[in-house]
Amino acid sequence: MASVGQDLTEYLRQEMMPTVWCPGCGHGIIAQGIASALKQIDADLDQVVVVGGIGCSGRTPFYMNTGAMHTTHGRALAFATGLKMARPSLTVIVAMGDGDALAIGGNHFIHAARRNIDLTVVLYNNSIYGMTGGQAAPTTPPTSHSTTTPLGSIEPNFDSTALAMAAGATFVARSTTFDFQEMPQLIARAIRHPGFSMVEVLSQCPTYYGRLNRLGEAPEMLLYERDRTMPVPDGPIPEITREQLVGKQPIGLFREEIRPEYTERYRELCQMAGGTYGA
């Protein structure tokens, strides 16, 4: 089901509109993707909490007509872990930026993935720090320009999907704001997945990343997203595809597997100890 033409009014917090996002920013497309995913799964909005960190992506909770928690920089997953453990019946979605999740919040990211706790991360990756004005992130590609890499970045960038899989995440996908039809469906599947799920969404930042790297305005950047990615079939990326990628980033569902989920394991632990958890 595509998000185009859907009425998502009841999923968005009207009193917080318009958003803080710049004209042409991809984050609105992702937030719409989350709203659309909630509609697809027919979520009870009283039982959904959207948790965000700090940065442009961190504003997402304000725009969702769900419970909303706008936390501290990088720590959204730690708040979400406590929330989910205290009330496992909640559906908890965590909106994080690339710097938020992978720099300041890198530790929480790998440990939440390792626990396989039933949280859904939507990682807004625009390759740069937008809120503070265009500094390099751990996702800024080598040679790219930012206000803190005026001569081009000399650091390799993180692949968040490889990191999530290595850490133990059981649902790992990547999409883009260009793929606005597929992306909400991936998020819906991620929410339904019983375990730690992550959908990285490549997003455009025309204000900073686009301008500093001469990638044009939003429409050109969307085409750039299309051209630097390649859809791959579900499942582990085969070696042959890797060769075909020739520098492009694969998009699709890379891992979907069932492994004991943390709140379920905790329920069993309590049972063993004679307690009743999550009643």
Added chain:
Amino acid sequence: MRLIQGNEAVALGAIAAGCDFYAGYPITPATEIMEQMARILPSRGGVFIQMEDELSAAAAVIGAAWGGARAMTATSGPGFSLMQEHIGYAAMTQTPCVIVDSQRGGPSTGLPTLPAQGEVMQARFGSHGDRIAIVLTASSVRSAYEMTARAFELAEIYRQPIIVLLDAVLSHMRENVDLPEVTPAVRPKPVPGDAFQPFGDNPFVPFGEGYRSVVTGLAHDESGLPNTAGGKAAERMMRALEDRLRRDARKITHYTTHALEGAKVVVLSYGITARAAREAVELLRSRGVPAGLLDLQTLWPFPDWLVQEIAAQADAILVPELNLGQLVMPVQAAAQGRCRIEPLGRADGNLFTPEEIADAARSLLAEKEGGVLHG
């Protein structure tokens, strides 16, 4: 009667007060609190989770509170420093929770196994920005139990993070105690209508109970929504809490006194140091020196009124503490020069002996009698 350790008393006090969530990270000398909770909570269906660091422990506690839990963490100096941002977040978001800090020598890694009282000011002012702070402490194993339980009660009343300060010696000390019954605070369960506002002087409604709160560390008003007028609203709400604490000062100030009647030199102490101070006072009284003791269990909000009462009748107040002079500052401010205030500090990882405190107290009176005037 049970022989238990200070850290164990904290865990038992928390459980008695209804604590059903613990997130933490191991650190000397607080670790046994965590180990106790790991043993106790699963059997009660409560949550124990070992987090990846102290930042996430404090964050998980706040998240859990918004999930409806009575949540706590415990740590020591380095971890307490890491938790400061989230203590500020809990204050800004009016999140009831409890943070126990067993103080060890600092700064930095300092003296991990030795006692200190170096976080008196950090517990009050450690996170950036202005907030109210309720900080309790204890000088006995029984008091560690009682003050932890009281912290949970205060967290419910004021919707704020409540801090309990212990120290390395009290944490590991064992005493024979009778643990009093504690009745967990009742949390009202309002049915939020359309006009409900989740912040300010309104009841706490966790997620999943019919109201979709917006929780943010950004300045906001009673609605929770951040807006351009948020700064004004945040100041107004913080001031209202401050006023409420001032009105409730006598209800939330816990202290014990000893031989205060007619005392000309008063030892004002707290935590582990108050034990030596009590003996010092007994020693002085046995030698005919009019000494008295004020042992504070509530450090913040600082009980100015109590110090003012004492300053009006005594010649001098001695403030021994395991730091280089922290609580002595509000004591000086409260006394307003009405009597002499003398700090007695040490930060070498050792406790004071009763003799050291007694000698310092006696010398204050001796100087006074010798005609030396002090402001």
